[in-house]
Amino acid sequence: MARVGKLRWGDTLDDEDLLPPPTVKGPDDHGVKTMVEYFKNEKGDAIKKTTKIKVVTVEKKVYKVTEERRKWPRFGLAARETPQDSVTVQAVEEIPFERVRQVKATTQEKKATDIQQVLATADKTVISGSIKEMLYKKRMERELLRAKGLLKEAEKPPEEDGKGGSGPGMGAPKPGSYQPPNLRNRGGGEGESMMKKREDNSIRVTNLSEDVTEGDLQELFRPFGPVSRIFLAVDKQTGENRGFAFVNYVHREDADRAIRNLNGFGYDNLILRVEWAQPREAK
Amino acid sequence: MRPYLLKGHERPLTQVKYNREGDLLVSCAKNLQPCLWSSEDGRRIGTYEGHNGAIWTCDITWDSDRLITGSADQTVRIWDLPTGKELCQFRHREPCRAVKLSAGERFLAVTSDAFMESQPAVHIYNFAENIEDQSTEPALTWNVPKGRCTRVFWTDCNRKLITSHDYGKLRRWDVETGALLQEETVHEDAIQDMQMSPDESHVITASLDKTAKLIDIESFQVLKTYKTGRFVQSAAMSPLFDHVVMGGGQDASQVTTTAAQAGGFEARFFHKIFQEEFGRVRGHFGPINTIAFHPSGRSFTTGGEDGYVRVHHMDLDYYTTKFF
Numbered sequence: 001m002a003r004v005g006k007l008r009w010g011d012t013l014d015d016e017d018l019l020p021p022p023t024v025k026g027p028d029d030h031g032v033k034t035m036v037e038y039f040k041n042e043k044g045d046a047i048k049k050t051t052k053i054k055v056v057t058v059e060k061k062v063y064k065v066t067e068e069r070r071k072w073p074r075f076g077l078a079a080r081e082t083p084q085d086s087v088t089v090q091a092v093e094e095i096p097f098e099r100v101r102q103v104k105a106t107t108q109e110k111k112a113t114d115i116q117q118v119l120a121t122a123d124k125t126v127i128s129g130s131i132k133e134m135l136y137k138k139r140m141e142r143e144l145l146r147a148k149g150l151l152k153e154a155e156k157p158p159e160e161d162g163k164g165g166s167g168p169g170m171g172a173p174k175p176g177s178y179q180p181p182n183l184r185n186r187g188g189g190e191g192e193s194m195m196k197k198r199e200d201n202s203i204r205v206t207n208l209s210e211d212v213t214e215g216d217l218q219e220l221f222r223p224f225g226p227v228s229r230i231f232l233a234v235d236k237q238t239g240e241n242r243g244f245a246f247v248n249y250v251h252r253e254d255a256d257r258a259i260r261n262l263n264g265f266g267y268d269n270l271i272l273r274v275e276w277a278q279p280r281e282a283k
Numbered sequence: 284m285r286p287y288l289l290k291g292h293e294r295p296l297t298q299v300k301y302n303r304e305g306d307l308l309v310s311c312a313k314n315l316q317p318c319l320w321s322s323e324d325g326r327r328i329g330t331y332e333g334h335n336g337a338i339w340t341c342d343i344t345w346d347s348d349r350l351i352t353g354s355a356d357q358t359v360r361i362w363d364l365p366t367g368k369e370l371c372q373f374r375h376r377e378p379c380r381a382v383k384l385s386a387g388e389r390f391l392a393v394t395s396d397a398f399m400e401s402q403p404a405v406h407i408y409n410f411a412e413n414i415e416d417q418s419t420e421p422a423l424t425w426n427v428p429k430g431r432c433t434r435v436f437w438t439d440c441n442r443k444l445i446t447s448h449d450y451g452k453l454r455r456w457d458v459e460t461g462a463l464l465q466e467e468t469v470h471e472d473a474i475q476d477m478q479m480s481p482d483e484s485h486v487i488t489a490s491l492d493k494t495a496k497l498i499d500i501e502s503f504q505v506l507k508t509y510k511t512g513r514f515v516q517s518a519a520m521s522p523l524f525d526h527v528v529m530g531g532g533q534d535a536s537q538v539t540t541t542a543a544q545a546g547g548f549e550a551r552f553f554h555k556i557f558q559e560e561f562g563r564v565r566g567h568f569g570p571i572n573t574i575a576f577h578p579s580g581r582s583f584t585t586g587g588e589d590g591y592v593r594v595h596h597m598d599l600d601y602y603t604t605k606f607f
Contacts, residue, residue, distance in 0.1 A: 066306040069347070070321075075367040076330030077291075077316060088325040089288045091566070091593075097284065097601055098549075098563045 019046060027055045138264050138271065200228070201255040202277035206244040208232075209268040213241075221247050224261070225254025246277055286566060287325030289592035291318040296586025298340050298573045302347040305578040307364075309350060310592050313337035317352055319364065322577065322584070325594050329367045333360060342382050342391075351391065353379030359393050361414070370414045373421075377401050381446075384410060385437040390458075392444055393421075394432035402426040405435065405444065407458060425461030427454070434477035436486065438500055445500065447474035447488060453503050467503040469496055476517040476573065487527060489518040495529045497555065507558050513547040517573045523580025525555040530571025530585050550574060550585050550595075554607060561606040566593050 022037040035051045073079070081087055205217070214232045221227055229248040234241050249255040255276075263274040292312035299310045301322060308322040316330040317338050336356030343350055343364065350362040355378040361371040377398035384391055391408040395401070406421040430449030438445055443464065444456040451470030456463060470490035477488045485506060489495045495518040497507035509518075511529060518529040532548040548570055552562040569589035576583045582596040 063304045063306070065347075066304050069306060069365070072328060072365050074328055076332055078318075078327040078329045081327065087290050087327050088320075089290070090325070091285045091288055093285075095284055095286055095564060095566055095595070097552075097598060098565070099604075099606075100560045100562060 031055045031057075134266065135261075135264055138266065201249045201252045203247050203249070203255050203259055204244065204275055204277045205247060205262075206273045206275075207270050208241060208243050208245060208272070209270050210240045210243065211268060212245075214245075217245055217247065220262070220267070221249075221258055224249070224258040226250040284564075284595050284598045286596075287594040289318070289320060289325050289327070289594065290590070291316075291320070291327055291330070291592070292590050294337070294590055295569075295588040296572050296590065296592060297338060299575045299584045299586045299592060300341055300343060301575055301577055301584070302343045303345055303578065304347070307343075307347055308575075308584060308592075308594070309341050309343060310586055311338035311341050311352065312586070312590065317341060317350070319350075319367075320592075320594075322582065322594060331360075331362050331367050331369070333369045333372075334358070336378070339379060340381050342384050344384060344388055351382050351384065353382040353393060355379075357398075359391075361417070371417050371419065373406075373408065373419050375406075377404070380431055380433060381435045383435045383437060385441045387441070390422075390437075390441065392435045392437065394427075394435050394446065396431055397429065403428075403430065403432055405432065405446065405456065405461070423458075423461060425456070428452075431473070433474055436477070436479055438483070445486070447477040449473040451490060451492065453488070453498065455503070465503060469498055469503065469505055470494065475515070478517075478519050478575075480520050481522045487518045487520055489515040489529060489531070491515070495527065495553075497527075507555065509553045509558055509560075511547075511551060511560075514570070516570060519574045519576045519583065520555065521576050521580045521583075522578060527553050527555050528574055528576065528583060529553065530567075530574040530587075532567075532570030532588075534570075548587070550583070557607060559607075564595060567591065 294313035377395035472491035
């Protein structure tokens with residue numbers, strides 16, 4: 001079978017050995033190099049494979065002397081070492097440069113120290129004065145929002161002297177809105193065991209940021225009087241807190257004062273909600 | 284990044300040092316052979332055989348021709364760096380803790396620990412250009428107060444020495460007479476490492492009081508303090524950015540009793556001016572004993588109590604990220 005002249009496609013199909021030779025083109029103006037190869041797969045089909053590679057030239061300045069040092073013969077233990085010794089290994093896993101979120105921690109710390117300073121330096125009147133000031137600012141902001149119709153009537157700010165009990169938004173929950181478990185089935189028979197807890201002067205703190213620790217709460221609530229217990233709800237899986245906590249005071253007046261002063265208090269960019277652990281009326 | 288793990292020492296590392304161009308890296312450890320590595324790919328080029336005790340420190344000449352090592356076997360040795368041949372040794376009666384060549388490399392400062400009846404001391408040698416002319420006797424020796432003298436630097440056109448010590452002390456000495464010129468307590472505990480800034484205007488000290496400090500050379504005034512909450516064994520300054528990196532971790536004797544995560548064995552990056560931490564690189568499973576930045580600032584090397592040297596080449600985002 002002497003083949004003369006051009007190949008016919010019918011012939012090439014018959015003949016297994018005949019595949020066009022691989023070609024390499026480029027790199028072109030964009031630095032793209034194109035390579036075309038032909039091969040047969042296991043089924044005997046002819047496959048055309050096109051590979052495009054971008055060629056980038058990187059210029060790197062090196063010392064002349066360091067290039068010469070590359071030629072140094074190895075000596076000592078290095079001359080006797082074999083690849084099996086694996087003296088030098090490149091780490092298999094990718095080691096990240098981990099960012100440390102410093103900013104958040106510092107603002108929190110700053111806030112904590114601010115509060116501490118206020119609490120440490122002045123007597124109680126000044127404290128309540130400064131916190132009152134903050135509360136006033138917050139209230140004015142909310143007032144402004146309400147005037148614009150942005151804040152619903154239900155979210156009225158709490159009264160300054162704390163009718164406490166029902167707390168904001170707790171009296172008449174909107175249908176379908178979230179209700180804390182302790183308020184569900186109100187008037188239902190269960191809650192016998194809860195009654196006991198209500199005896200102690202327990203207040204509930206919600207809308208905490210996830211960075212808050214028990215120590216922070218201690219700092220926050222301690223100044224109002226002796227605290228007998230602080231419970232911060234922590235998610236078992238994630239280890240982060242769940243945004244609410246219970247604080248028990250030894251004296252009822254202290255708890256009352258804490259509620260009056262800290263409800264609506266801006267802490268770590270969130271506005272705290274502090275109220276009695278359950279409505280007073282339930283007593 | 285994927286660091287190179289260099290397993291040339293089975294014992295804790297004591298110092299890693301780059302040469303001037305940064306293509307070579309010398310590591311010293313508590314085993315007997317210091318190693319020479321290519322910093323680019325971590326290839327071991329050679330080892331220096333002859334010491335008979337832990338190697339505490341080393342220094343490399345400007346032209347990377349000689350290596351000077353100080354050892355607990357009470358000798359300081361000068362090596363031909365490219366071939367590993369020992370050229371000369373100075374015999375002491377005490378372990379040698381720190382060595383440093385002067386600017387111009389006409390002199391060599393060696394510090395020694397207290398041992399038997401001898402007190403800790405500083406020794407000044409003439410450093411000869413031709414090894415045949417090298418004298419093995421110190422030109423000048425003076426005693427220093429109690430405690431290790433962990434690092435030494437030449438300052439003020441080779442007229443003065445500054446040394447870091449146990450008990451958090453920095454001292455300045457007159458080289459001509461050996462007179463004590465200044466003494467400051469800058470740390471509350473031992474200074475483990477001291478490294479010079481590229482412009483030789485300030486040093487960074489790493490201390491067991493859990494801080495590293497930036498200290499002005501002229502006045503010994505503390506410029507910046509970096510609080511880490513753990514022992515700092517070594518700290519280095521980036522020649523490229525206003526970054527400092529420090530390594531350390533809990534006490535070596537407690538390593539086995541706690542989880543690796545709790546040990547704090549990462550290399551920690553602080554901003555030099557703001558004194559705030561912004562990044563960490565983990566990897567060692569023991570405290571980092573020594574840390575060094577490449578002269579270009581594009582890679583850094585850590586040596587750990589675990590016997591590993593890790594050479595990190597920075598990823599692109601280290602240069603592009605705005606950390607502050």
